[in-house]
Amino acid sequence: MSRSRISRVTITPIAFADPPLLNVVGIHQPFALRAIVELHTDSGLLGLGETYADETHLARLQAVARELPGHDPYGLAGLRALVSRVLERGDGGGAGASFGGMLDVDSPLDTVYSPFEVACLDLQGQEVGRPVSDLLGGAVRNSVPFSGYLFYKWDRHPGHESDAWGEALTPDQLVTQAHRMVDGWGFASLKLKGGVLPPDEECVAIEALHDAFPGRPLRLDPNGAWTPETSVQVADRLAGVVEYLEDPTPGIEGMARVSARTDVPLATNMCVIAFQHLPPAIAADAVQVVLSDHHLWGGLRRSALLGGITETFGLGLSMHSNSHLGISLAAMVHLAAASPNLTYACDTHYPWKTEDVVAPGVLDFIDGSVAVPTTPGLGVTLDRDRLGELHEQYLSCGVRRREDTVYMQSIHPGFTPNTSRW
Amino acid sequence: MSRSRISRVTITPIAFADPPLLNVVGIHQPFALRAIVELHTDSGLLGLGETYADETHLARLQAVARELPGHDPYGLAGLRALVSRVLERGDGGGAGASFGGMLDVDSPLDTVYSPFEVACLDLQGQEVGRPVSDLLGGAVRNSVPFSGYLFYKWDRHPGHESDAWGEALTPDQLVTQAHRMVDGWGFASLKLKGGVLPPDEECVAIEALHDAFPGRPLRLDPNGAWTPETSVQVADRLAGVVEYLEDPTPGIEGMARVSARTDVPLATNMCVIAFQHLPPAIAADAVQVVLSDHHLWGGLRRSALLGGITETFGLGLSMHSNSHLGISLAAMVHLAAASPNLTYACDTHYPWKTEDVVAPGVLDFIDGSVAVPTTPGLGVTLDRDRLGELHEQYLSCGVRRREDTVYMQSIHPGFTPNTSRW
Numbered sequence: 001m002s003r004s005r006i007s008r009v010t011i012t013p014i015a016f017a018d019p020p021l022l023n024v025v026g027i028h029q030p031f032a033l034r035a036i037v038e039l040h041t042d043s044g045l046l047g048l049g050e051t052y053a054d055e056t057h058l059a060r061l062q063a064v065a066r067e068l069p070g071h072d073p074y075g076l077a078g079l080r081a082l083v084s085r086v087l088e089r090g091d092g093g094g095a096g097a098s099f100g101g102m103l104d105v106d107s108p109l110d111t112v113y114s115p116f117e118v119a120c121l122d123l124q125g126q127e128v129g130r131p132v133s134d135l136l137g138g139a140v141r142n143s144v145p146f147s148g149y150l151f152y153k154w155d156r157h158p159g160h161e162s163d164a165w166g167e168a169l170t171p172d173q174l175v176t177q178a179h180r181m182v183d184g185w186g187f188a189s190l191k192l193k194g195g196v197l198p199p200d201e202e203c204v205a206i207e208a209l210h211d212a213f214p215g216r217p218l219r220l221d222p223n224g225a226w227t228p229e230t231s232v233q234v235a236d237r238l239a240g241v242v243e244y245l246e247d248p249t250p251g252i253e254g255m256a257r258v259s260a261r262t263d264v265p266l267a268t269n270m271c272v273i274a275f276q277h278l279p280p281a282i283a284a285d286a287v288q289v290v291l292s293d294h295h296l297w298g299g300l301r302r303s304a305l306l307g308g309i310t311e312t313f314g315l316g317l318s319m320h321s322n323s324h325l326g327i328s329l330a331a332m333v334h335l336a337a338a339s340p341n342l343t344y345a346c347d348t349h350y351p352w353k354t355e356d357v358v359a360p361g362v363l364d365f366i367d368g369s370v371a372v373p374t375t376p377g378l379g380v381t382l383d384r385d386r387l388g389e390l391h392e393q394y395l396s397c398g399v400r401r402r403e404d405t406v407y408m409q410s411i412h413p414g415f416t417p418n419t420s421r422w
Numbered sequence: 423m424s425r426s427r428i429s430r431v432t433i434t435p436i437a438f439a440d441p442p443l444l445n446v447v448g449i450h451q452p453f454a455l456r457a458i459v460e461l462h463t464d465s466g467l468l469g470l471g472e473t474y475a476d477e478t479h480l481a482r483l484q485a486v487a488r489e490l491p492g493h494d495p496y497g498l499a500g501l502r503a504l505v506s507r508v509l510e511r512g513d514g515g516g517a518g519a520s521f522g523g524m525l526d527v528d529s530p531l532d533t534v535y536s537p538f539e540v541a542c543l544d545l546q547g548q549e550v551g552r553p554v555s556d557l558l559g560g561a562v563r564n565s566v567p568f569s570g571y572l573f574y575k576w577d578r579h580p581g582h583e584s585d586a587w588g589e590a591l592t593p594d595q596l597v598t599q600a601h602r603m604v605d606g607w608g609f610a611s612l613k614l615k616g617g618v619l620p621p622d623e624e625c626v627a628i629e630a631l632h633d634a635f636p637g638r639p640l641r642l643d644p645n646g647a648w649t650p651e652t653s654v655q656v657a658d659r660l661a662g663v664v665e666y667l668e669d670p671t672p673g674i675e676g677m678a679r680v681s682a683r684t685d686v687p688l689a690t691n692m693c694v695i696a697f698q699h700l701p702p703a704i705a706a707d708a709v710q711v712v713l714s715d716h717h718l719w720g721g722l723r724r725s726a727l728l729g730g731i732t733e734t735f736g737l738g739l740s741m742h743s744n745s746h747l748g749i750s751l752a753a754m755v756h757l758a759a760a761s762p763n764l765t766y767a768c769d770t771h772y773p774w775k776t777e778d779v780v781a782p783g784v785l786d787f788i789d790g791s792v793a794v795p796t797t798p799g800l801g802v803t804l805d806r807d808r809l810g811e812l813h814e815q816y817l818s819c820g821v822r823r824r825e826d827t828v829y830m831q832s833i834h835p836g837f838t839p840n841t842s843r844w
Binding site for chain 2: 079278309313
């Protein structure tokens with residue numbers, strides 16, 4: 001058995017059209033950015049990764065890429081050490097990905113390491129002829145359930161045509177959006193991105209969804225738009241209606257204050273986004289569900305560790321999503337497939353994208369679930385023509401980092417984020 | 423790439439000579455038992471595992487073995503589910519391995535699953551031409567440090583010849599034993615199995631070792647022989663002399679009482695021996711160091727999870743050892759190599775064994791460390807002639823389970839375990 005080595009690395013920033021989806025800090029820009037990582041080996045294999053593409057992050061990815069030729073795709077501990085060394089030579093702090101200003105990441109190590117780790121696992125799987133889920137301990141499910149991700153949205157970006165989804169600013173419009181999600185993808189659960197309207201209006205929307213889809217698990221995620229007091233009031237109102245509330249209020253301390261006063265499970269992708277947040281959150285019983293995200297938590301193996309920790313400490317496990325394309329979805333599916341304690345359907349923005357860099361046919365949603373690829377590696381194929389087109393779009397679109405607030409303020413100058421507003 | 427399948431499984435109980443080593447519950451019997459697991463594949467590979475061999479455990483291993491042909495060595499989640507199903511059909515509770523009466527394991531799932539998981543990883547590594555450490559995320563060290571494991575002991579088992587080590591019941595004799603350990607294996611740290619003599623005498627022994635080996639890290643493990651009050655007194659006396667005290671007193675609650683009153687780190691292989699013990703132990707700050715043991719914690723991947731949990735919660739990580747042979751040592755070395763936060767040298771009984779089932783030359787101790795095998799899989803080769811001889815010895819020796827107390831009482835009828843005695 002020959003040991004393949006990484007011989008060539010390319011990092012390609014791309015931009016894909018993104019609808020005007022509203023959130024606590026503003027609105028999605030017309031284009032979402034991603035970076036596509038390609039690891040080529042001397043044995044002719046190609047491993048793929050997908051990550052953020054803010055300029056700072058891109059520069060770090062490129063710095064790592066320059067050091068990778070000659071590296072062994074199985075040497076993940078060495079890869080992590082390499083990334084750490086490269087970053088220590090650079091500017092250091094911050095994720096380098098702005099997350100629309102919603103997340104505050106101390107170190108770029110996990111975010112930079114992640115796409116390279118995923119690409120190495122893709123290579124490992126191809127080398128041994130096994131799907132990535134097998135490298136993570138083996139799939140415990142053949143398909144991975146996702147929830148339909150509903151957004152308040154405008155019908156169009158200013159200066160653009162109306163998109164196919166149309167406006168969603170009222171409960172009725174959200175119910176229509178939900179029907180489209182359920183009819184088109186078969187989702188068995190639904191999540192509403194909140195933090196956009198005052199909490200009473202968002203509660204009315206959730207209640208309308210509950211009436212329209214009786215018995216279907218619902219989630220509401222206002223991204224910390226509420227005070228702890230408001231959060232408790234919403235929890236009381238929506239008890240029995242939502243399966244969990246995600247980040248009703250910012251911070252471990254605030255979440256703990258809410259958690260102490262409600263039996264509605266609290267989920268988070270904001271106050272627990274790195275391993276060092278787990279001990280204080282667990283000690284304070286601040287959250288009952290953690291949303292993993294391999295882009296943020298340092299790849300698939302570390303996300304599996306997060307899953308093991310949540311299982312050990314009796315926490316629920318779900319999965320977070322930013323705007324993403326097919327390479328990320330494939331990685332999410334393999335991770336979720338190999339997560340025994342995945343207690344909730346995963347989030348995904350995937351229905352909102354209209355362009356992709358992977359060949360179609362692998363990641364279709366059937367009854368809201370994606371079948372776990374059983375072919376070697378991630379199981380997705382890069383469409384190099386589409387990659388080139390979306391790279392051209394990146395070059396021409398003018399967007400260089402995610403800035404939901406800046407974009408919103410370019411339209412409504414007086415806008416400020418709704419964090420803790422209500 | 424063809425996918426190999428398990429085609430044949432053999433479980434071979436063996437017995438190897440064990441010196442009369444004293445501990446809190448009695449004394450080692452003249453023979454220690456192990457079971458050697460062989461997984462043969464239709465592609466001609468052989469994966470190895472080593473585990474306990476108490477009769478109840480053996481019966482469970484055999485029951486699993488009967489179900490394994492046709493199984494994919496990469497299907498670890500499926501393997502674990504299979505073991506669980508087989509055990510549910512059986513008698514259920516207890517580890518099936520007596521641990522000399524020192525440990526109380528709720529469920530046999532982890533102990534039965536472990537050797538099969540190790541053997542599957544051995545097969546995976548051979549299939550892809552990589553060492554097992556690569557399958558665990560990659561080695562972060564080229565060699566794994568061990569501590570020299572000192573025991574109070576008799577010079578001979580009654581009715582047997584004196585062994586090569588001779589008696590060790592006084593501080594001077596322990597220092598002699600330690601010199602032999604250090605001269606022969608190069609250990610840079612030393613551990614004394616205590617719980618045998620009153621704590622003042624064991625403190626004198628530790629102080630003698632400290633004088634004989636100044637600056638060398640020392641550990642004392644009385645296996646819960648002391649009350650919390652005595653434990654605090656010993657900790658005060660040995661502060662600055664020992665790197666940690668292991669299980670001075672039984673139970674999470676007792677350990678927490680000691681921990682609150684000393685800065686000497688407390689380690690455990692008794693009150694935290696399964697994942698469900700971690701939350702209460704962490705909440706109570708009962709221990710500062712956890713000793714992993716892949717035989718007990720459900721194999722190498724779950725032990726790696728334990729390592730990740732200890733890192734996340736700021737706990738130290740060391741490794742426990744029962745009497746074992748080379749397959750176990752190889753597995754321990756690969757696990758330790760891939761454990762970034764291994765903060766202490768591992769324990770091993772290996773110098774005490776005079777017989778083995780693996781071909782020599784791979785697992786030699788240089789400066790107290792074992793080089794991590796870089797050949798495919800575990801990197802050890804079964805010596806089938808020695809396996810046969812040690813199986814014959816199992817058949818003829820009469821020992822069928824580990825019974826340190828029963829054996830001691832056969833010599834000193836009035837003996838009772840020293841647990842919490844002092």
